[in-house]
Amino acid sequence: MTAARTTILVLAAIAALGSLATQLLVPALPLLARDLHSNAGDIQLVIGVFLVGLGGGQLVVGPLADRWGRAPVLLGGLSLYVLGSAIAGLAPSLPVLLAARLLQALGGSAGVVTTRVLVGDLFPPEDVPARQATLMGVILISPALAPVVGGALADLLGWRAVFALLALTGTVIALLAARALPKGRRRPADAPPTALAAGYARVLANPRFGAPALAVAAGSCGLYMYLGSAPFLLAGRYGLAPREVGLCLMLTAAASIAGTFLVARIERRGDAQFTGMTIHFAGGTTMLVLALAGLTGIAAFMGPTLLLGLGAGIAGPAGIARVVRSEPDLAGTATSLAGALQMLSSALGAWTLGRFAPVDATRLGLAEVLVGGLGCLAAGWLWHRQRQPAESLA
Numbered sequence: 001m002t003a004a005r006t007t008i009l010v011l012a013a014i015a016a017l018g019s020l021a022t023q024l025l026v027p028a029l030p031l032l033a034r035d036l037h038s039n040a041g042d043i044q045l046v047i048g049v050f051l052v053g054l055g056g057g058q059l060v061v062g063p064l065a066d067r068w069g070r071a072p073v074l075l076g077g078l079s080l081y082v083l084g085s086a087i088a089g090l091a092p093s094l095p096v097l098l099a100a101r102l103l104q105a106l107g108g109s110a111g112v113v114t115t116r117v118l119v120g121d122l123f124p125p126e127d128v129p130a131r132q133a134t135l136m137g138v139i140l141i142s143p144a145l146a147p148v149v150g151g152a153l154a155d156l157l158g159w160r161a162v163f164a165l166l167a168l169t170g171t172v173i174a175l176l177a178a179r180a181l182p183k184g185r186r187r188p189a190d191a192p193p194t195a196l197a198a199g200y201a202r203v204l205a206n207p208r209f210g211a212p213a214l215a216v217a218a219g220s221c222g223l224y225m226y227l228g229s230a231p232f233l234l235a236g237r238y239g240l241a242p243r244e245v246g247l248c249l250m251l252t253a254a255a256s257i258a259g260t261f262l263v264a265r266i267e268r269r270g271d272a273q274f275t276g277m278t279i280h281f282a283g284g285t286t287m288l289v290l291a292l293a294g295l296t297g298i299a300a301f302m303g304p305t306l307l308l309g310l311g312a313g314i315a316g317p318a319g320i321a322r323v324v325r326s327e328p329d330l331a332g333t334a335t336s337l338a339g340a341l342q343m344l345s346s347a348l349g350a351w352t353l354g355r356f357a358p359v360d361a362t363r364l365g366l367a368e369v370l371v372g373g374l375g376c377l378a379a380g381w382l383w384h385r386q387r388q389p390a391e392s393l394a
Contacts, residue, residue, distance in 0.1 A: 053105025055343025062336020077110020222372020259313020276315025283307025
């Protein structure tokens with residue numbers, strides 16, 4: 001195995017911790033709601049709080065990674081992740097569980113930011129989109145299997161076993177990262193405190209940042225609305241067990257993996273981000289149309305979700321690569337800002353949709369069209385309008 005492939009695999013293992021903390025747990029949400037005597041709307045805060053922490057943490061992690069270096073920030077974050085996972089596994093009530101999830105998410109945010117930035121640090125600029133796609137493809141393999149593993153584990157040992165597995169996984173990956181990863185670039189340690197605000201202002205003023213960051217956020221929001229609602233819909237309407245719910249979620253993740261393998265090919269001929277966002281919009285529209293037509297079988301529900309997953313797999317890596325390239329000297333800051341927007345919008349979308357529980361295919365389809373589909377198309381339009389003048393600024 002080449003050094004480049006080894007590096008990608010290690011980075012993927014680190015970055016996957018954030019999605020694993022959601023994907024392993026999603027099939028067990030109905031069991032968790034029963035054990036903690038909570039309703040479906042309240043228990044979705046277990047996902048929403050994690051996304052808020054994952055997004056908010058990135059606002060701090062990115063600038064710290066630019067100033068102090070990638071490795072110390074990464075290892076500190078992994079330690080918090082393990083601690084939060086352990087507390088969550090022992091939580092006696094929903095408030096304690098939510099606090100533990102927040103701590104877990106703050107630690108996981110370090111992995112999300114530093115891995116994306118390290119791809120930009122370690123590979124030539126022309127290779128970054130393909131490397132980001134490879135990274136995302138490898139990352140998605142574990143979450144593709146995670147719903148099945150999480151559902152089976154919850155069936156056999158209960159939902160607390162899921163957090164025990166997350167704590168163990170985080171520990172192993174932290175030890176691996178300490179040995180295998182380079183430190184990456186670091187900025188002078190005496191950078192003034194005002195550099196944080198100045199860095200964010202500079203990134204926000206850059207037209208090459210806004211459009212791809214908005215697109216990534218919109219696509220992620222649509223995907224997490226599906227993840228937060230689908231387990232209850234699949235279990236309640238179709239009577240599926242947790243392990244069967246996990247298999248359905250795995251299909252969507254598999255579609256995302258397939259999409260990542262198309263990024264480099266599409267980029268050579270056109271615009272991968274716009275293509276992926278269009279597919280995402282088609283998935284939401286198809287789900288809504290089928291639901292309104294009275295086609296309520298499980299195939300009519302799962303078919304459009306494959307389009308949602310495929311679109312996310314294509315659009316996500318292309319958007320992240322553009323975000324990283326938008327400010328080479330502030331790659332951590334730009335990545336953290338985009339990641340925060342991505343996670344916070346996803347949390348807001350999942351929480352808002354949860355207020356309309358129980359969610360059926362019609363409501364989910366409408367939400368996908370309004371938030372995921374139209375948002376993705378708008379961001380794609382903005383990118384195409386800004387691309388030529390933005391590139392002339394480079």
